[in-house]
Amino acid sequence: MARPYQRTDYARLRAEDRRRLLYRMFFVFAASFILVSTPLMEGASPWWMVLLGVVPALTLIPVAYFYAHDTLIERERAKESAIRGGKKVLGMPPQRDCFAKALNECRARGKPMIDRYLVGFELETGRPLWVNDDDMCGHLCVFAKTGMGKTLWVESLMFQQMARGRASGCTFIDAKRDSGTLAHIILMALLTGRIED
Incomplete structure (x- = not known):
């Protein structure tokens, strides 16, 4: 029986993550603003005001990380696309230094050559997919x-x-x-x- 394949739209997933982060940030900002503007905060200590200013600022950290990470990924995708002659890059760009890393790991273990075979790269992370000799001898x-x-x-x-x-x-x-x-x-x-x- 054939395996049920599922198509994943990574652009849609990234857009949903972006939307979720922005909603969370706007909700925290709105909640802090409403709380500060209520009569309950009139006699509050200045430290409460500082805390209510820090909480929304903390929600900016994951948003800034997401956008910085997204920008770096898109820059790497553009470089990889140029290497591939303009072809579209799906997922994360592959880690092109995987052979050098694998060779250094094998040499550190006392092996003169790489003891596995590169068969591809993971779509989500760009990490190399390796198989060993036993898997290749078939x-x-x-x-x-x-x-x-x-x-x-x-x-x-x-x-x-x-x-x-x-x-x-x-x-x-x-x-x-x-x-x-x-x-x-x-x-x-x-x-x-x-x-x-």
Whole structure:
């Protein structure tokens, strides 16, 4: 039975978060203003007035954080979109330094190479998705629409495997009969010194 897929509109979710934060801020400001303007506060200590001024100011912190975070994300999305030739970036931009971090982690553990494979990035956080050798030593079949990047994704896994210099192999079947794919694989084998394999 097929998995039930759910489409998530992240732009709508961000707009709802923004609206919720602004409503909360306006509610606290209005409540503080109404409380200060009532006769109950006529004989109140000045410290109460200070407190009633601090509470609305504290509601500005999450709003400022949200807008600053949103601005930084949009700036990173614009950079990533430029790298991708103007294509739209969904979710968070990927953490492009993941290979350097993974290599440093493995070297700190005494391993000379990365002990896992990058298969993609999380949509919500941009963090890398890694799989280990056991997960890679099996069968893989990728289904998606034309132009979604299936061939490039499998080529990236093959390149990571070739770069390790291990004796394991793979069988790659791609029905689109593109000679460019074969050229990519030959180039990867040349770059990694695996052309004789």
